Amino acid sequence: MKILIIGAGEVGFHIANRLSAENKNVVVVDKNPDALRRVTEYTDVQTVVGSGSSPAVLEEAGIKEAEIILAVTDSDETNLVACLTADILSPSTKKLARVRNADFDPYHEIFREKAPHIDTVINPEIEVVKTIERLISVSGAVEVEDLADGRLKLVGLRLDNSSVLNGQRLSEVSVKTGDSNFLVAAIVRNEKMIVPRGDSRLMANDLVYFISEKEKLANSLNLFGKPLKPVKRVMIVGGGRVGARLAMRLEKEDIKVKIIESNPDRCAQLAEKMTRAVVLHGDGSDQELLTEENIADMDVVASLTSDEQTNILISLLAKRLGAANTITKISKFTYIPLMATIGIEQIISSRLSAINSILQHIRKGRVLSAISLKGEQAEVIEAMALSTSELVGAPLRKISMPKGSLVVGVVRDQEIIVPSGETVIAPNDRVIIFAQRETVPKIEKLLSVKLEFF
The missing domain is CATH 3.40.50.720 (NAD(P)-binding Rossmann-like Domain)
Known part of the structure; x- marks a missing residue:
C-alpha cells in the first residue's frame, strides 16, 4: 500500500x-x-x-x-x-x-x-468534542469509546484500593461480582500495556480497559467504586473553536456552562452565539477568579486554550481548588505519557482524534472503526467477519490469534456477546479486536486476507 x-x-x-x-x-x-x-x-x-x-x-x-x-x-x-x-x-x-x-x-x-x-x-475538532462528551458522561474515566454503533462501551478506569476488583484474578471476577459479561480488554501497569489472561491479577493503580454493554455500564462502574453520576455543571476555560462547539452541545443537554475567555472580542462573539451559557472575560489560571466562580462546585473543568502549558496549569489548579474532574487539551504527543505522573489523566487531543478518524479509512479490509489507546500503544479494531474468515466456526480458545491481541466483543444482529473461550463467531458477526501496536500489522493482514467484508 x-x-x-x-x-x-x-x-x-x-x-x-x-x-x-x-x-x-x-x-x-x-x-x-x-x-x-x-x-x-x-x-x-x-x-x-x-x-x-x-x-x-x-x-x-x-x-x-x-x-x-x-x-x-x-x-x-x-x-x-x-x-x-x-x-x-x-x-x-x-x-x-x-x-x-x-x-x-x-x-x-x-x-x-x-x-x-x-x-x-x-474535522478533528468535531471528533474531539465528541471525545470530551464521552469523558464527561463517565466520571473519572481516562478513556471512553463507542463501539458497535454505541451499543458497546470501551472504558479505561484507574483501579482504586477500595474496589472489589483489587487483587482479583480475571478468572475469578465473574464469580466474585456475579457479572459474567464483564470483560477486561487490557491493563496498563507502570505505563506498560498488558493483554490479560485468565490468571492475570488486577492491582491497585492499574489502568483497566474494559468492555461493557451501554445498558450495563452503571453496574460495571460500581465494580470500580465509581457510580454513574449525572453532570450538571461544566466550566470551560478557553472559548476557541473547540470550547465554543462543546458549550453549544452541552447547552442542548441542559447542562449549566460557564466559559472563561481571555480575549474580550472573542467573549463578545461567544455571548452572541450562546443561549444559556455564562461567558466571562478573564484569565483561566487566576485562582481568585476561579474561586469566585465556584470552581469547587463544578462537576467538570475543561481546559481548552490554545496553549497546553496553560491547560496543564489550569487543570492542576482546578484539582487543588476542589473541582470533581478535569479534562486537559494537549497538542504535543510527547507530553501525553508524562501527564499521569502529575495526576492529569483525562487528556484530549484534536490531533489524536484526527489520527483515529484517518486510521479507520487506511486499515485494509474496510475496517469499520480503529481507535488508538493510551497515546497509540494499542488499537481497537472493529470489522465484519464472513464465512471465509478463520475466526468463524470454531471456539475462540481453538483459534490462534496473533500474540498481543484479543477478541473483546462480538455483535450478532441485535445481540451483544462478551466473548469467552467457548464463543463461536458466526458469519456476518461484527468482531471487535484489541491489539498492541506491534501486532496491528498482523491483525490487518488477517482482516484483509482471511476476512471478507460487506
Whole structure:
C-alpha cells in the first residue's frame, strides 16, 4: 500500500511514523524543509519538498501509484485543493481531507456525495468534542469509546484500593461480582500495556480497559467504586473553536456552562452565539477568579486554550481548588505519557482524534472503526467477519490469534456477546479486536486476507 501524506505537521508526522512502522510505503509532502527533516530523522519514509496542491509536486511524489492521499496540513484550502488536484491526476486514489473551519460543517456530506474528488472529510475538532462528551458522561474515566454503533462501551478506569476488583484474578471476577459479561480488554501497569489472561491479577493503580454493554455500564462502574453520576455543571476555560462547539452541545443537554475567555472580542462573539451559557472575560489560571466562580462546585473543568502549558496549569489548579474532574487539551504527543505522573489523566487531543478518524479509512479490509489507546500503544479494531474468515466456526480458545491481541466483543444482529473461550463467531458477526501496536500489522493482514467484508 502506497500512501501519500500532504503536510508534515504533528498529524502528518505521527501518521507517517505509525504507517512506516507497519512497513507501508509512505511519501510525505511539505513546503517546509525543516518539517520534512524531522520526518526523515525519525521515520523511514520518502519526502518531497513542495506544495501538496501543485500537480507537478503530486506527480513527483507518485500520486498515480498511491492508493490513498491524506491531506492534513493546517490549511483547509490547501487540503481541499490537494484532493481536487489529485483527483484530476489519479481518479482511483482514495482522498481524505482534514477540514477544521466550522463554515464547512454543513457541507461535509455534500463533499462526500457530490464532490468526487473527496472521499472523506475529517474535522478533528468535531471528533474531539465528541471525545470530551464521552469523558464527561463517565466520571473519572481516562478513556471512553463507542463501539458497535454505541451499543458497546470501551472504558479505561484507574483501579482504586477500595474496589472489589483489587487483587482479583480475571478468572475469578465473574464469580466474585456475579457479572459474567464483564470483560477486561487490557491493563496498563507502570505505563506498560498488558493483554490479560485468565490468571492475570488486577492491582491497585492499574489502568483497566474494559468492555461493557451501554445498558450495563452503571453496574460495571460500581465494580470500580465509581457510580454513574449525572453532570450538571461544566466550566470551560478557553472559548476557541473547540470550547465554543462543546458549550453549544452541552447547552442542548441542559447542562449549566460557564466559559472563561481571555480575549474580550472573542467573549463578545461567544455571548452572541450562546443561549444559556455564562461567558466571562478573564484569565483561566487566576485562582481568585476561579474561586469566585465556584470552581469547587463544578462537576467538570475543561481546559481548552490554545496553549497546553496553560491547560496543564489550569487543570492542576482546578484539582487543588476542589473541582470533581478535569479534562486537559494537549497538542504535543510527547507530553501525553508524562501527564499521569502529575495526576492529569483525562487528556484530549484534536490531533489524536484526527489520527483515529484517518486510521479507520487506511486499515485494509474496510475496517469499520480503529481507535488508538493510551497515546497509540494499542488499537481497537472493529470489522465484519464472513464465512471465509478463520475466526468463524470454531471456539475462540481453538483459534490462534496473533500474540498481543484479543477478541473483546462480538455483535450478532441485535445481540451483544462478551466473548469467552467457548464463543463461536458466526458469519456476518461484527468482531471487535484489541491489539498492541506491534501486532496491528498482523491483525490487518488477517482482516484483509482471511476476512471478507460487506
